[in-house]
Each structure stands twice: as C-alpha cells, then as structure tokens.
Amino acid sequence: xxxxxxxxxxxxxxxxxxxxxxxxxxxxxxxxxxxxxxxxxxxxxxxxxxxxxxxxxxxxxxxxxxxxxxxxxxxxxxxxxxxxxxxxxxxxxxxxxxxxxxxxxxxxxxxxxxxxxxxxxxxxxxxxxxxxxxxxxxxxxxxxxxxxxxxxxxxxxxxxxxxxxxxxxxxxxxxxxxxxxxxxxxxxxxxxxxxxxxxxxxxxxxxxxxxxxxxxxxxxxxxxxxxxxxxxxxxxxxxxxxxxxxxxxxxxxxxxxxxxxxxxxxxxxxxxxxxxxxxxxxxxxxxxxxxxxxxxxxxxxxxxxxxxxxxxxxxxxxxxxxxxx
Amino acid sequence: xxxxxxxxxxxxxxxxxxxxxxxxxxxxxxxxxxxxxxxxxxxxxxxxxxxxxxxxxxxxxxxxxxxxxxxxxxxxxxxxxxxxxxxxxxxxxxxxxxxxxxxxxxxxxxxxxxxxxxxxxxxxxxxxxxxxxxxxxxxxxxxxxxxxxxxxxxxxxxxxxxxxxxxxxxxxxxxxxxxxxxxxxxxxxxxxxxxxxxxxxxxxxxxxxxxxxxxxxxxxxxxxxxxxxxxxxxxxxxxxxxxxxxxxxxxxxxxxxxxxxxxxxxxxxxxxxxxxxxxxxxxxxxxxxxxxxxxxxxxxxxxxxxxxxxxxxxxxxxxxxxxxx
Numbered sequence: 001x002x003x004x005x006x007x008x009x010x011x012x013x014x015x016x017x018x019x020x021x022x023x024x025x026x027x028x029x030x031x032x033x034x035x036x037x038x039x040x041x042x043x044x045x046x047x048x049x050x051x052x053x054x055x056x057x058x059x060x061x062x063x064x065x066x067x068x069x070x071x072x073x074x075x076x077x078x079x080x081x082x083x084x085x086x087x088x089x090x091x092x093x094x095x096x097x098x099x100x101x102x103x104x105x106x107x108x109x110x111x112x113x114x115x116x117x118x119x120x121x122x123x124x125x126x127x128x129x130x131x132x133x134x135x136x137x138x139x140x141x142x143x144x145x146x147x148x149x150x151x152x153x154x155x156x157x158x159x160x161x162x163x164x165x166x167x168x169x170x171x172x173x174x175x176x177x178x179x180x181x182x183x184x185x186x187x188x189x190x191x192x193x194x195x196x197x198x199x200x201x202x203x204x205x206x207x208x209x210x211x212x213x214x215x216x217x218x219x220x221x222x223x224x225x226x227x228x229x230x231x232x233x234x235x236x237x238x239x240x241x242x243x244x245x246x247x248x249x250x251x252x253x254x255x256x257x258x259x260x261x262x263x264x265x266x267x268x269x270x271x272x273x274x275x276x277x278x279x280x281x282x283x284x285x286x287x288x289x290x291x292x293x294x295x296x297x298x299x300x301x302x303x304x305x306x307x308x309x310x311x312x313x314x315x316x317x318x319x320x321x322x323x324x325x
Numbered sequence: 326x327x328x329x330x331x332x333x334x335x336x337x338x339x340x341x342x343x344x345x346x347x348x349x350x351x352x353x354x355x356x357x358x359x360x361x362x363x364x365x366x367x368x369x370x371x372x373x374x375x376x377x378x379x380x381x382x383x384x385x386x387x388x389x390x391x392x393x394x395x396x397x398x399x400x401x402x403x404x405x406x407x408x409x410x411x412x413x414x415x416x417x418x419x420x421x422x423x424x425x426x427x428x429x430x431x432x433x434x435x436x437x438x439x440x441x442x443x444x445x446x447x448x449x450x451x452x453x454x455x456x457x458x459x460x461x462x463x464x465x466x467x468x469x470x471x472x473x474x475x476x477x478x479x480x481x482x483x484x485x486x487x488x489x490x491x492x493x494x495x496x497x498x499x500x501x502x503x504x505x506x507x508x509x510x511x512x513x514x515x516x517x518x519x520x521x522x523x524x525x526x527x528x529x530x531x532x533x534x535x536x537x538x539x540x541x542x543x544x545x546x547x548x549x550x551x552x553x554x555x556x557x558x559x560x561x562x563x564x565x566x567x568x569x570x571x572x573x574x575x576x577x578x579x580x581x582x583x584x585x586x587x588x589x590x591x592x593x594x595x596x597x598x599x600x601x602x603x604x605x606x607x608x609x610x611x612x613x614x615x616x617x618x619x620x621x622x623x624x625x626x627x628x629x630x631x632x633x634x635x636x637x638x639x640x641x642x643x644x645x646x647x648x649x650x
Contacts, residue, residue: 008436009526025431025527028365031354040353040365042372042431106350106367111333201334202350 004054005037005095012041012050015094018085019101021045032197035213037097040104047104049080052097057213059098064139065212066090066100068132068189075131077124078208080105107200107207118231118243120206121199122250125191125227128209129220129255132189141192141216143275145181149174151278158285162298170274173305177271182219182264190223191215195230221261224251225268228317229276229304237303244318262314269317270308277301329379330362332420337366337375340419343410344426346370357522360538362422365429372429374405377422382538384423389464390537391415391425393457393514400456402449403533405430432525432532443556443568445531446524447575450516450552453534454545454580457514466517466541468600470506474499476603483610487623495599498630502596507544507589515548516540520555546586549576550593553642554601554629562628569643587639594642595633602626 006029013024022045030040037052053062066082070090073081082090083101092099110117141147152159152170159166191198193214200207224247232243251257257265280298287295315321331354338349347370355365362377378387391407395415398406407415408426417424435442466472477484477495484491516523518539525532549572557568576582582590605623612620640646 006436009433010437023528024433026429026433026525028353029356030365031356040355047367104351108334108349108351111331112335200351203348 005052005097007039007052007095011095015092015099016043016101018087018092019083020086021048021083021101033211033213041101048083049102049104050094050099051102052094052099054097061139062091062098062100064137065215067137068135068212068215069102071135072128072131072212077128077131078105079212080208080210105200105208105210107202109197109199110201111196113196113231113243115240115242115246117201117206119246119250120201121194121227121231122224122247122252123254124199124206124209125194125223126251126254128191129188129223135189139216141190141218143192143214143279144218144222145177145271148177148271148274148278151282155278155282155285159281162281162284163302166302173270173274173309177267177274180267181271182260182267185219185221185261185264186258187217188220189215190218190220190226192218192223192226194223194227219261219264219268220255221257221265222268222272224248224257225265225272228269229272229301232317233304233307237300237307239307239317241316241318245320246318248314248317248319262319265314265317265319266308266311269311270305273301273305273308277305330377330420330422332364332377336420340417340424341368341426343412343417344408345411346373346408346426358536358538366426373408374427374429375419375424376427377419377424379422386464387416387423387425389462390540392462393460393537393540394427396460397453397456397537402453402456403430404537405533405535430525430533430535432527434522434524435526436521438521438556438568440565440567440571442526442531444571444575445526446519446552446556447549447572447577448579449524449531449534450519450548451576451579453516454513454548460514464541466515466543468517468539468604469543469547470502470596473502473596473599473603476607480603480607480610484606487606487609488627491627498595498599498634502592502599505592506596507585507592510544510546510586510589511583512542513545514540515543515545515551517543517548517551519548519552544586544589544593545580546582546590547593547597549573549582550590550597553594554597554626557642558629558632562625562632564632564642566641566643570645571643573639573642573644582644587644590639590642590644591633591636594636595630598626598630598633602630 012027016024022043025042027039027041030038032038035056036054039050041048041050069079069082072079081103083103084090085092090100156167198211199209227247228244232240232247234240277298280296280301284295284298337352341349347368350367352364352366355363357363360381361379364375366373366375394404394407397404406428408428409415410417415425481492523536524534552572553569557565557572559565602623605621605626609620609623
C-alpha cells in the first residue's frame with residue numbers, strides 16, 4: 001500500500017500545466033510500490049502514473065532512474081516512460097516532493113506465475129541487460145556484498161527473536177560471501193528487483209517491466225540470481241527446477257552466459273537470498289507497529305539461502321549443459 | 326487505504342466472462358473506500374470500478390445499495406452504476422466475496438472545498454432525495470438515535486482515555502437526544518455519508534455522488550445535517566457560516582424545507598455529530614495497532630457536537646428566513 005502523500009486537485013492541475021498531457025479528469029491513489037506515492041491519472045489524452053518520490057529515495061538517484069527508463073525504451077524495451085515537461089525536464093515538484101509523470105503501461109502482474117512465464121522473464125531480463133549498454137550514468141549497488149554487513153549490524157539485536165541462532169549463522173555466511181564473492185564478471189545496468197509484481201503480462205505475453213528504483217550497476221548474472229530467487233521457488237520455499245530451467249534457458253536464448261558466470265551462479269544466488277533476507281529483517285525489526293505497510297517475512301529468504309548453500313553447480317538450478325561444453 | 330483482498334488475473338478474467346465488459350488490460354488496487362476492496366480496471370471497452378464487499382458490509386444490504394444506484398441513475402442523478410451481468414444480476418462473487426462491477430465516474434473530490442461548492446452539494450443532495458422517491462427496498466438506519474447507546478456501551482471503557490470526562494458528558498447527551506429526537510419529519514432515502522470524498526467535481530462543476538454504502542431510510546433533513554457537519558466546518562472546527570448559507574440555500578433551491586424540518590435542524594446536527602463521534606471513537610479504540618487503516622480522530626466530532634449544543638435556531642447555520650416566514 002503506498003500513498004504516503006495526498007494531493008489536492010488544485011496542486012495537481014497546476015503541476016500538469018507544465019506538461020502537454022491533456023485535461024485532468026480523475027486521479028486515484030494506487031496500492032503499488034512501497035517506496036513512493038503513486039496515483040493513476042485519467043486525462044483527456046491518456047492514462048498516466050504520477051509518482052511522488054518519498055524520502056526513502058535519494059533525490060540524487062532520480063536522474064539515473066528516469067534516464068534509464070528513457071534509455072531502455074529508446075532501445076525497444078517495453079517499460080514506463082517519463083513524460084517530458086514542456087521545458088524538457090523529466091522531473092518536477094509536487095506537494096514538496098520530487099515528482100514525475102510516467103506513461104501508463106497496460107498489463108497485469110501474475111500472482112501465480114508458471115514455468116512458461118519464467119522463460120519470458122529470463123528473455124526480458126537479458127534484453128534489458130543488452131538494452132542497458134551505453135547508458136552513461138552510473139549508480140553503485142549499495143545493497144551488494146559490501147553493504148550487507150553494515151545492514152546486519154543494524155538488525156543484529158533483534159535477529160534472534162526472528163529465529164534463534166541467527167546471530168551465529170549470519171556472520172558466518174557474511175564471512176563466506178565476503179571471502180568468495182566473484183570478481184570481474186560481465187557488468188552493466190541491472191534491474192535488481194525484478195519480482196513478479198514488476199513484470200506485466202497482457203494476453204499471456206510479457207508486456208513490460210516496471211519499477212526501476214533499485215536499478216544499479218553490478219554483475220549482470222547477479223540479476224538472474226535475483227530472478228531465480230523471486231520466481232523459481234514455490235510458496236513453501238521448495239525449488240521448482242522446471243521454472244529454473246525455463247528462466248535460465250530464456251535468458252541464454254538472448255544473452256548466453258560465460259563459463260565464469262555459470263560458475264558464479266550458486267554464490268550469487270546465495271548472496272541475493274541474503275540481500276533480501278537482510279532488508280526484510282531490517283524492515284521487520286524497524287517498522288513501527290501501526291505503520292501502513294505489509295511487512296514481508298524475512299524467513300522466506302532464510303530458507304532460500306539455506307537451499308543455495310547446498311547447491312554446488314548451476315545445473316541444480318536447471319542450467320542445461322550443452323553437448324560441447 | 327482499502328485493498329483488503331488481492332485478486333489474481335485468472336480469477337478476475339473468469340469473473341469478467343460473466344459481463345459484456347471487454348477484455349481486461351490492467352487492474353490496480355485503489356486507496357478509496359474504507360469498508361471494501363476497490364480496484365480500478367481498464368478493459369478494451371472502458372474503465373470500471375470493481376468492488377469486493379468485505380465482511381463489515383452485510384450481504385443482505387447489497388440489493389439495497391446496488392438497486393438504489395440503479396434507481397437514482399435511472400432518474401437522472403449522476404452516480405456510479407452497477408454493470409449488469411449477462412444473466413441480469415448486479416452481484417457476482419470473486420475471491421469468495423460478493424463483488425460488483427461498477428461504471429467508472431470521472432471527476433475528483435475536493436480536498437479544500439469552498440463555499441460555492443457547498444451550494445452545489447446542497448442542490449445535489451436535494452436532487453438525490455427527490456430521485457430516491459419510489460425506491461421500493463427499505464433499509465433502516467442502524468446508526469440513528471436508537472443505535473447510539475449500544476455503540477457507546479461498547480466504547481465506554483476506553484472513552485476517558487480519549488478525553489477525560491466523556492463518561493459523564495456522552496450519557497447526558499444521549500439522554501437529551503433520546504428525549505427530544507423529532508418524530509414525523511419527511512422521510513426517504515438518504516445518503517447518510519456525503520462527505521467531501523464522496524462528491525466528485527469536474528471542471529469545477531459537481532459531476533456525481535459516490536459511495537452509497539451507508540444509504541438508508543431516515544429523515545431527509547438529517548442528511549442535510551450530516552452535510553453541514555461534513556462540509557461547513559474548517560479544519561480547526563470553526564463553523565463557516567457562508568458555507569452553511571450556501572449549503573442550505575442550495576438544498577432549498579431544489580427542495581424547500583418545511584417549518585418542522587427547520588425547527589429540527591439543530592438537534593439533527595447535534596445527533597449527526599454524535600453519530601460520527603461514536604463510530605470514530607469505536608474505531609479508535611477497537612482498531613488494533615498495525616491495522617492498515619488511517620484512524621480518524623473522534624475529537625473532531627466532539628468539538629462539532631459542542632458547537633451544535635449552543636445552537637438554538639437553524640438561522641445560526643445560515644438559513645435565510647424568507648420575508649413572509
């Protein structure tokens with residue numbers, strides 16, 4: 001649920017005078033996105049998404065996010081597109097917050113994705129990686145390996161309340177990942193949060209990717225590891241090998257993985273599971289009672305982490321070895 | 326914020342096969358309504374509102390609510406209209422809940438209504454009262470005078486924590502209202518909850534009334550008292566006499582008040598203030614910490630109640646006496 005800031009008709013109409021976007025007919029706060037306030041607008045011209053960037057989003061990152069959407073769309077990726085203001089700027093201000101008008105992408109995210117959808121996601125992820133080439137702004141991944149220990153340090157006091165023993169298990173995992181994290185894999189712009197609610201389908205075909213607000217520069221195959229975690233486990237945290245096969249095959253049909261990337265996949269999946277465990281743990285502990293957000297159970301990612309700890313080779317995720325490999 | 330039940334694309338598509346409403350293109354949970362889950366749908370045909378009735382709404386009341394919208398729209402009132410299913414029914418089922426597809430009304434509710442808007446609201450309220458004539462289903466007002474003491478009894482234990490002295494003040498007010506509540510005023514279908522967020526404006530003209538889920542049979546002028554409370558006080562609970570004048574004049578321009586209704590207006594305003602105080606008090610005390618709803622401060626209506634206690638005649642709300650009265 002995300003409408004942190006309400007807006008009045010007057011201030012919205014005044015905001016829209018800076019755009020060539022038709023006359024306002026209605027706007028509704030929508031329950032999507034957790035970092036920002038989002039409204040669905042109808043104007044005489046088209047539907048739009050209006051996003052107000054709340055304080056969890058660093059204002060300095062906005063040119064990266066909005067510029068990336070433009071860059072990817074220019075290269076044929078289906079994603080929401082910032083509507084430029086009459087003065088050419090992508091960013092305005094509304095209710096004291098940075099705000100952007102974004103094209104509305106029809107489509108729906110899948111509450112119960114199936115294996116065939118995982119192939120589409122793998123393909124789209126690889127297409128996004130290729131389309132991201134040449135994007136000139138950089139944004140470090142603050143939530144990669146060097147960011148995990150500081151995050152853990154902020155949550156450690158409440159961790160054993162979530163599950164006894166975590167204060168021993170997690171530091172050991174951090175030691176391992178810091179010692180073995182791969183170096184020099186192919187890098188580029190990654191989505192870093194391509195969960196099912198960020199992928200739209202229309203008539204059973206993938207119609208677009210949304211929510212680039214965790215995008216950053218990192219190893220491309222780390223993004224695939226995030227998707228394996230987000231798409232290929234069932235609700236009981238069992239791993240669906242068919243979904244893994246489709247995801248990896250879909251990815252490779254567009255961008256084949258190198259030997260180094262294949263070798264690194266298990267540790268990247270492990271790291272990605274730890275990353276989502278740590279942010280969920282932090283939110284779980286820090287979110288005050290009464291806050292209007294649904295807290296996500298960090299233990300889901302603990303179970304995924306323990307699964308990956310036993311994986312020795314990407315074949316176990318469904319990688320199909322080629323005859324000549 | 327109201328999305329209590331999420332729905333999957335598959336179940337929504339299956340639900341829509343019962344309607345002639347085009348192909349589904351997108352649906353978003355919207356932050357409107359507090360009793361039900363609401364989604365804004367785009368199909369190849371039109372935008373729609375999909376409402377899932379949650380357990381706070383009595384299923385037996387749904388034919389009244391949906392039938393009333395149809396009845397009012399048939400008589401020219403601008404309000405959302407239930408879309409009939411192919412089998413003619415207005416009500417279906419989705420995700421285990423009664424569900425209705427409703428036409429989407431463009432327009433926006435005013436965060437900062439002005440006096441001229443109050444005239445429009447008064448007019449529209451009176452038009453609704455006239456349009457409601459002949460509607461055959463009845464629904465008692467469970468939140469009228471006989472319902473207030475039981476509601477108070479459920480909240481009394483926490484009342485003095487909201488403000489010291491309430492456990493003496495409120496029973497005295499209940500005694501007064503029960504003893505002096507008017508009898509035999511003109512009755513009919515009232516909206517009973519026509520707050521600013523239930524009135525849409527488009528291009529500065531009133532474009533429609535929404536949310537008939539508190540509608541019931543009661544004194545028509547009680548509805549005007551609700552509107553005076555909801556529209557004619559400023560944020561600091563000071564009474565804006567100009568707004569009162571416009572509201573009452575707008576109402577009378579369509580449906581003149583009788584001498585009995587004019588005489589009863591102060592006590593009805595007092596009762597209406599108590600009614601919203603009591604439901605807010607109950608919600609304030611009963612809503613568990615962490616619930617995803619914004620609790621409304623009951624004290625706002627306590628201040629309004631105390632204002633009305635001092636009012637002796639409807640002139641003090643802005644009623645302009647006619648020369649021959």
